[in-house]
Amino acid sequence: MQRGPERTTARGQPFGDDGIPMIAPIIAPDEQPEPPPLHALQADLIAVLVAVSSGAPRVMTLEGGRALPSGPFELGHRSLQSGLRAWVERQTHHPLGYVEQLYTFADKDRGGEGGARTISISYLGLTREMSGGEGGWRSWYEYFPWEDHRAGVPPVIGGLVAPALAGWSAAAPSRAERDHRRQRAITAFGLDDQPWNEEMTLQRYELLYEAGLVPEAHRTATAADKTVPGTTMMGDHRRILATGVARLRAKIKYRPVVFELMPDTFTLLQLQRCVEALAGRTVHKQNFRRLMEQQELVEETGELTSEGIGRPAKLFRFRHAVLAERAFAGTKLPLARP
Amino acid sequence: MQRGPERTTARGQPFGDDGIPMIAPIIAPDEQPEPPPLHALQADLIAVLVAVSSGAPRVMTLEGGRALPSGPFELGHRSLQSGLRAWVERQTHHPLGYVEQLYTFADKDRGGEGGARTISISYLGLTREMSGGEGGWRSWYEYFPWEDHRAGVPPVIGGLVAPALAGWSAAAPSRAERDHRRQRAITAFGLDDQPWNEEMTLQRYELLYEAGLVPEAHRTATAADKTVPGTTMMGDHRRILATGVARLRAKIKYRPVVFELMPDTFTLLQLQRCVEALAGRTVHKQNFRRLMEQQELVEETGELTSEGIGRPAKLFRFRHAVLAERAFAGTKLPLARP
DNA sequence: GTCGCTATACTCAGTTTGAGCATATTTCGA
DNA sequence: TCGAAATATGCTCAAACTGAGTATAGCGAC
Numbered sequence A, B: 001m002q003r004g005p006e007r008t009t010a011r012g013q014p015f016g017d018d019g020i021p022m023i024a025p026i027i028a029p030d031e032q033p034e035p036p037p038l039h040a041l042q043a044d045l046i047a048v049l050v051a052v053s054s055g056a057p058r059v060m061t062l063e064g065g066r067a068l069p070s071g072p073f074e075l076g077h078r079s080l081q082s083g084l085r086a087w088v089e090r091q092t093h094h095p096l097g098y099v100e101q102l103y104t105f106a107d108k109d110r111g112g113e114g115g116a117r118t119i120s121i122s123y124l125g126l127t128r129e130m131s132g133g134e135g136g137w138r139s140w141y142e143y144f145p146w147e148d149h150r151a152g153v154p155p156v157i158g159g160l161v162a163p164a165l166a167g168w169s170a171a172a173p174s175r176a177e178r179d180h181r182r183q184r185a186i187t188a189f190g191l192d193d194q195p196w197n198e199e200m201t202l203q204r205y206e207l208l209y210e211a212g213l214v215p216e217a218h219r220t221a222t223a224a225d226k227t228v229p230g231t232t233m234m235g236d237h238r239r240i241l242a243t244g245v246a247r248l249r250a251k252i253k254y255r256p257v258v259f260e261l262m263p264d265t266f267t268l269l270q271l272q273r274c275v276e277a278l279a280g281r282t283v284h285k286q287n288f289r290r291l292m293e294q295q296e297l298v299e300e301t302g303e304l305t306s307e308g309i310g311r312p313a314k315l316f317r318f319r320h321a322v323l324a325e326r327a328f329a330g331t332k333l334p335l336a337r338p
Numbered sequence C: 001g002t003c004g005c006t007a008t009a010c011t012c013a014g015t016t017t018g019a020g021c022a023t024a025t026t027t028c029g030a
Numbered sequence D: 001t002c003g004a005a006a007t008a009t010g011c012t013c014a015a016a017c018t019g020a021g022t023a024t025a026g027c028g029a030c
Helices: A080-092 A155-170 A175-189 A198-210 A237-251 A268-279 A285-294 A321-325 B080-092 B155-170 B175-189 B198-210 B237-251 B268-279 B285-294 B321-325
Strands: A041-053 A056-060 A070-072 A098-105 A117-126 A137-139 A298-304 A314-318 B041-053 B056-060 B070-072 B098-105 B117-126 B137-139 B298-304 B314-318
Touching: A041 A080, A041 A237, A041 A268, A041 B041, A056 A237, A056 A268, A070 A080, A080 A098, A080 A117, A098 A237, A098 B098, A117 A237, A117 B117, A155 A175, A155 A198, A175 A198, A175 B321, A198 A237, A237 A268, A268 A285, A268 A314, A321 B175, B041 B080, B041 B237, B041 B268, B056 B237, B056 B268, B070 B080, B080 B098, B080 B117, B098 B237, B117 B237, B155 B175, B155 B198, B175 B198, B198 B237, B237 B268, B268 B285, B268 B314
Parallel strands: A041 A117, B041 B117
Antiparallel strands: A041 A056, A041 A070, A056 A137, A098 A117, A298 A314, B041 B056, B041 B070, B056 B137, B098 B117, B298 B314
């Protein structure tokens, strides 16, 4: 949506998801009676850094694709977000553009042993540049092969996921629980002719986890035939990635964030392909451009593309002005007039 | 939306906003090389606890309405959420039902002096019960008088807010900055016949903060005539409250969370009044009930109300089944068929 | 019995949305 | 050179959705 810090809070700090400022304000700290500090507490910052290239949504990884960029929040950091930026830029040599917070957790079972507790704060970042460099960019469908429905329902669903989930449902201790599991599998994966909902990425991953169908669910090595394909990651990084995918898929529908992933000028088909890559499903071409035009999100540059086959397409650019003009918030209540 | 922990993650933990699990999973913690712990780090949990009664959306407060319930995250807490529940229940003697995370921040200017840093993790909680008890329930419109548009545009906007913002805009250092400020004020507050967007609660508060029109923006006491009416709070609690209001106003439109605030059975008018209280604006009655019926969110109990004036209304209850049946995620992309 | 109030049914036009048809330009290969 | 293949773009159409209004029903109070 914005390039750099365009939408900002009263303190000049950028807004994130749902209009929530990414950084905390400057407030006179004088009244709250602070309780004694907690020992051995630390905070980790974890980034889901996304770009789209050659038709695939890519995520920046480390350790041969097994980890997301992350690092501890340090005393020197001005804010959580600046701490994150510092770490990611050091680890990936890649500047961070748009950033929004995903989620914070601090489970007892995580973190170091002994009394230490780790708070994990995850972020979603979007970028256009693709320096390659570290070579850590991976298609997120390597991690979630069942999520790409652009070429129809992927065979892994009918072939592996559905039967495995059926077995898990059947193994439920009670009839009610069995029906509940079935229902959840059906809605999450669009079985039984239920519609596929691309935004349920996290629920699907969690369902597979609960059913023991992803290796992360086991503390010991598991037979490969008992799990569903897809690259695993350290700790719960794959779950954080699923959170980022779900958030981004939801967000592109009501906020113009796709443009963060596009070059300055682009054709409508390129834009469409980008959206399709993220959503994991195809879009009706004519309706897509109708939508783009009537929302006035883009404007023609006046130029045409020459590259590629077929009739040359008009080049467009994002209308940054809409960020100031419009509010971007869905209204679904039947409002009465004043 | 759900009562108690109905939608849960693979680890049996409840989902929060956007399907994000509220609690972190149980994962084998063995590979990540943990960096040295940060000294003097602590985490605060802050709750925006909401209920609706007698036509007003209420928030649980402490300290005579000047603070939100909060407390430190402690080693003994199983998770952030359970820590929050413990604190809130101890402070307010009020059980917590539906809970979702709002935002986490850790600004350098906040927290204790010296090297100590505080991470603030805020939550939104919804409840039906209204024990009164501590007497800490306040209408959130006490804090944001400009947010209640149920009886038309509140006079404080035309009388105070708009002129003050106009002055702030005029005082901008450059022409571009002046236009930008004007534009922001217009879209945020629905001036110049722009539509009012009730979801922009946070942006409005932040705008007033930036313009120096709320006392929190000043480190020293300010002349009352330079600020806009509305009860202030400690630190940035009012900003957190604004975040919660904005989140809830957005959420009631795409997830059936209103029912968390309703008694078990209710009339459609009661439900409508609850939505109106939260949204701060009125709703077209006939269309509202059409929406409720066609979405099959409620079912008749078969009984009628006798209390009150006018024709008795049918009583309804929330159809908990829809939580299992449906996915609840807006689709706004023009999707193609397979 | 009429008034004030709320409940509920129905209508209607304008807009949005999903889907398809048709035509215009290019490149590429036979 | 011509057509096939691929892309761009304009237009239509019906179903669904939405905002807003009209009409009628049932109840208590006076």
